[in-house]
Amino acid sequence: DEPHTVVDAGTRATADLPACRDSAAPATTTGPVAGLMVRCMDDGSTTTLGKIQAGKPMVVNMWAYWCEPCRRELPAIQDAAATLGDDVRVVISHTDPSETKGFDTLGALGIDELVSxxxxxEELPTVLGAPPVLPLTLFVRADGTVAHVLVQPMDSEQDVLDAVAEHLGVTA
Structure with missing residues (x-):
């Protein structure tokens, strides 16, 4: 295993990823993922998924730079997030220890609009008892409970929108 590598502030600034959280919005405090600590790729700070979720339905896609199906679905997820707007929080979670390779992959794919x-x-799948496979997508209700764990790639924006409608009841 490669040791965890953290990128410098210049790389973070160049990536121009959106901020992890809106400090004015109250955190989601219930459910299995609310208290999980994650590192925000936009600025390197740590926060909880509950603060990112902030009372909204949430989609969390777990991926790694070396996972080809993950790489294929990230653009579809970004497109769906743009279509869904503020109705659903969409978060991508890089599970590999190399943040540098994660940033390189996001840049190569043009992924710069998703909270990363x-x-x-890999605390998320551990807490949920989810299988150790990628890609893995969690659909989390506004109250913090997990509606569904999807263990297959979503190949198009419509696949993502259909899954959000089915598991979270939110339509674009």
Missing amino acids: VSDHD
């Missing part, structure tokens, strides 16, 4: 975090210890 690092969970290199």
